[in-house]
Amino acid sequence: MILASFRDFAKSELPDARLLELDARDEMPVETIRRMCGPELGIHLVFVPEEHGGMGGGAFDVYRVCEELARLDVGVATGLLATCLGSEPIRVGGTPAQRAYWFGRIAEEGLLMAYGATEPGAGSDLAALRTTATPIVEAGCTVGYRLQGNKQWISNGGVADACTILANAPGGPTWFVVDPHTPGFSAGRPEDKHGIRASNTAALSLDGVIVEPERLVGGVEGQGLLQAQAVFGYTRLMVAAFGLGAGWAALDRAIAYSRERVQAGAPLSEKQGYTHKLIVPHAVRLEAARAFVEETAERLDEAAADEPKNTEGAIAKYLATEAGNAAADAAIQALGGYGYTREYGVEKIRRDVRVTTIYEGTSEIMEMTIARDRWQLHLKTRGRHYHDRAAELEALHAAQPEVGAQFAALALHALAEVMEHMRVHRLTRHQHLLMRLGEFAALAEGTAAAARRAARATTGDLPEKSEPRLPAAGLAAVARCAARETALRIAGGGLRWVHGSASLADAELRVFEAALGLPAIQRAQAGALADLDAVSDALYGRAVPAAER
Numbered sequence: 388m389i390l391a392s393f394r395d396f397a398k399s400e401l402p403d404a405r406l407l408e409l410d411a412r413d414e415m416p417v418e419t420i421r422r423m424c425g426p427e428l429g430i431h432l433v434f435v436p437e438e439h440g441g442m443g444g445g446a447f448d449v450y451r452v453c454e455e456l457a458r459l460d461v462g463v464a465t466g467l468l469a470t471c472l473g474s475e476p477i478r479v480g481g482t483p484a485q486r487a488y489w490f491g492r493i494a495e496e497g498l499l500m501a502y503g504a505t506e507p508g509a510g511s512d513l514a515a516l517r518t519t520a521t522p523i524v525e526a527g528c529t530v531g532y533r534l535q536g537n538k539q540w541i542s543n544g545g546v547a548d549a550c551t552i553l554a555n556a557p558g559g560p561t562w563f564v565v566d567p568h569t570p571g572f573s574a575g576r577p578e579d580k581h582g583i584r585a586s587n588t589a590a591l592s593l594d595g596v597i598v599e600p601e602r603l604v605g606g607v608e609g610q611g612l613l614q615a616q617a618v619f620g621y622t623r624l625m626v627a628a629f630g631l632g633a634g635w636a637a638l639d640r641a642i643a644y645s646r647e648r649v650q651a652g653a654p655l656s657e658k659q660g661y662t663h664k665l666i667v668p669h670a671v672r673l674e675a676a677r678a679f680v681e682e683t684a685e686r687l688d689e690a691a692a693d694e695p696k697n698t699e700g701a702i703a704k705y706l707a708t709e710a711g712n713a714a715a716d717a718a719i720q721a722l723g724g725y726g727y728t729r730e731y732g733v734e735k736i737r738r739d740v741r742v743t744t745i746y747e748g749t750s751e752i753m754e755m756t757i758a759r760d761r762w763q764l765h766l767k768t769r770g771r772h773y774h775d776r777a778a779e780l781e782a783l784h785a786a787q788p789e790v791g792a793q794f795a796a797l798a799l800h801a802l803a804e805v806m807e808h809m810r811v812h813r814l815t816r817h818q819h820l821l822m823r824l825g826e827f828a829a830l831a832e833g834t835a836a837a838a839r840r841a842a843r844a845t846t847g848d849l850p851e852k853s854e855p856r857l858p859a860a861g862l863a864a865v866a867r868c869a870a871r872e873t874a875l876r877i878a879g880g881g882l883r884w885v886h887g888s889a890s891l892a893d894a895e896l897r898v899f900e901a902a903l904g905l906p907a908i909q910r911a912q913a914g915a916l917a918d919l920d921a922v923s924d925a926l927y928g929r930a931v932p933a934a935e936r
């Protein structure tokens with residue numbers, strides 16, 4: 388219902404022509420976004436807990452809404468995300484009174500918020516933060532804090548009604564809620580950005596801004612970085628959904644275009660060299676990422692509040708935003724010269740989605756986060772972790788042989804062996820190798836999720852709110868394509884980096900090659916082309932002959 392109302396609103400208030408105009412004028416549609424957060428649509432209520440007047444949407448609801456927002460425009464989506472991000476420190480760390488006050492106001496007044504963490508010298512490394520919060524003490528009591536410093540790249544920075552600001556108090560990094568009308572607070576000119584030009588991004592200056600003690604989130608200094616960490620599972624899932632929304636928005640335009648565009652006597656949609664390069668692999672990557680996003684959303688909705696699922700959020704963000712970027716880039720190519728012009732929209736999507744691998748943690752920081760966590764699991768389980776996950780997929784394959792679970796298992800076994808060889812040769816001291824591990828782990832886990840999602844689709848067990856684009860047979864073909872490619876990539880990449888850094892002796896190299904299962908992975912490539920054809924048929928709605936079903 389929410390998605391349908393949003394689509395209706397967007398159709399009348401933010402049609403393509405208006406979005407292109409806003410992009411060209413570098414203008415945020417502030418009033419339209421305020422209306423979206425007003426009684427007419429109330430989209431912001433999805434993010435607000437029920438007890439404070441919202442709809443109390445879970446992670447799954449939030450993912451679906453975020454995808455839909457980004458499908459429309461990642462800039463508009465960012466304007467709404469900033470309110471959600473800005474209020475997150477209060478949700479996870481605020482006192483009951485603070486939560487009631489701020490969420491009550493967001494629900495009723497549709498407050499736009501901003502989240503002020505990044506600084507000119509503190510981006511990926513937030514601990515380097517320089518903004519200070521100095522207590523103002525009178526008669527032995529703290530009667531306020533004086534904030535001094537600068538924030539950089541703050542979404543909604545120039546338009547927000549309230550900002551959460553991370554600053555160093557004597558007890559450590561601490562969040563404060565700041566009213567932008569307070570003396571000493573100022574926002575810089577909106578940044579002239581590559582994309583998401585329908586969003587406002589501004590530097591903030593805090594020059595002796597005085598806040599009352601009640602504005603210290605949670606009432607205790609030094610909790611800021613923990614509170615920021617505690618929301619990553621959830622907020623990174625939102626950005627992952629932006630990757631899916633923008634990637635599919637671009638791909639859908641390319642699919643529609645290719646049905647109509649005739650070259651060399653037939654529509655491009657009939658040309659295998661076109662679809663299997665520019666459309667199908669991107670649909671496969673996006674849907675593998677979606678499988679992981681949906682699993683993470685389900686786990687966040689089930690998890691106790693003290694299980695933030697940071698690594699899962701990082702994997703979801705990494706897979707979906709990288710896939711979204713690649714899909715949007717391919718969509719320009721798929722539209723040829725038209726793709727390169729503003730009018731057809733895909734070049735704007737390409738510019739817009741670019742930010743998703745940068746904000747809320749860059750892709751490189753995601754690789755590091757994933758690698759460190761999964762490395763610990765490898766060590767703790769004495770190398771069993773991914774072999775055990777592979778065994779689960781082998782069991783799934785026995786029950787449902789059509790979803791590529793056996794290929795995903797090959798990828799996971801290979802990953803476990805790459806990790807073990809890295810341990811033996813102490814290779815994770817090379818940062819590049821550690822980050823490649825992060826990449827491989829994300830790909831392997833995405834692939835495994837794709838097999839499980841296809842299996843659930845086959846038995847009709849997908850969550851009710853799961854995105855319904857592809858039928859079960861299409862999802863199974865997607866899962867097989869993703870798993871074959873991932874297995875090859877991990878075995879090939881693992882060999883490259885282990886041997887490339889440790890220069891294994893011949894005998895040891897042969898042992899490693901055997902452990903990777905390369906021959907089995909190569910044999911698993913049989914049927915790869917037919918599966919690309921099957922995904923293509925599913926995307927274009929072409930009937931599959933009964934004999935091949």
Ligand SMILES: Cc1cc2nc3c(=O)[nH]c(=O)nc-3n(C[C@H](O)[C@H](O)[C@H](O)COP(=O)(O)OP(=O)(O)OC[C@H]3O[C@@H](n4cnc5c(N)ncnc54)[C@H](O)[C@@H]3O)c2cc1C
Binds near residue numbers: 588
């Ligand atoms: C449009 C936009 C909106 C934003 N909105 C907000 C917002 O609302 N609130 C907010 O607080 N922030 C916001 N940000 C900031 C964003 O989160 C940061 O830009 C991001 O975290 C990266 O920080 P940085 O720009 O300082 O880059 P850096 O951290 O300097 O990184 C530069 C490059 O180095 C890489 N790198 C960094 N550290 C390492 C390392 N240890 N090892 C290897 N490679 C490394 C990075 O991956 C990146 O490729 C926004 C940014 C943009 C562009």
